[in-house]
Amino acid sequence: MSKTxxxxxxxxxxxxCGATLQISATFIAGMSVATNYTALRPYSEIQCAAKCFEExxxxxxxxxxxxxxxxTCYLSLDSLQDVSDVADQNIGVLILQGITxxx
Numbered sequence: 001m002s003k004t005x006x007x008x009x010x011x012x013x014x015x016x017c018g019a020t021l022q023i024s025a026t027f028i029a030g031m032s033v034a035t036n037y038t039a040l041r042p043y044s045e046i047q048c049a050a051k052c053f054e055e056x057x058x059x060x061x062x063x064x065x066x067x068x069x070x071x072t073c074y075l076s077l078d079s080l081q082d083v084s085d086v087a088d089q090n091i092g093v094l095i096l097q098g099i100t101x102x103x
Contacts, residue, residue, distance in 0.1 A: 020102040022100040022102060023046065023049055023050050023053055023096065024046075024049075024096075024097045024100075025045065025046060025048075025049035025094045025095060025096050025097055026094070026095045026097050027045055027066065027068075027092045027093075027094055028092050028093050028094075028095060029089040029090070029091070029092040030085055030086055030087070030088070030089050030091070030092060031065075031083045031084070031085060031086065031091070031092050031093045032065055032083060032084055032085075032086045032091050032092075032093070033063060033064075033065035033074055033076035033078045033082070033083055033093060034076070034078050034082045034083065034084060035076060035077070035078060035082075036065060036074035036075060036076045037060075037075060037076065037077065038074075038075050039072050039073070039074050039075075040072065040073040040075070041070060041071055041072040041073065042071040042072075043066075043071060043072065043073040044071070045066055045068075045094060047073070048064045048066050048073030048094055049064060049094045049096055051064070051073060051075065052064035052073075052075055052094065052096070053096060055075055059077075060075065060077070061075040061076065061077065062076065062077050062078060062079055063076050063078055063079065063080055063082075063083065063093055063094075063095075064076065064093065064094045065083075065091070065092070065093055065094075066091070066093070066094050067090060067091050068090040068091075068092070069088075069090040069091075080093075080095075
C-alpha cells in the first residue's frame with residue numbers, strides 16, 4: 001500500500017467522522033497540462049484543487065490545469081513532468097500545498 005493510499009484513507013476516515021478538510025493550493029502560471037479528461041466551469045482555483053484531490057482518491061486526477069481567464073478547471077491524469085510551458089500567464093497548474101483537518 002502506497003503512502004498516498006494510506007494518507008487518503010486517513011483523510012477519508014476523518015471526513016466520515018464529520019471533520020472538515022481545508023485544502024490550500026498554489027497556482028503556477030505559464031504551465032499547461034498536456035491532456036485532460038474533463039473540463040469544469042465555472043470553478044474557482046480552490047474548487048479545482050479540491051476536485052482534483054477528491055478525484056485523485058479514485059485515481060482520476062493527478063494534476064489540475066486552470067484558466068484564470070475562463071475559470072475553467074482541467075482535470076488530468078498527467079504528472080507534473082508532463083506539463084508544458086505556455087506564454088499565457090492566465091493558464092497554469094494547481095499544486096496542492098496542504099490539507100488541514102478541522103474537528
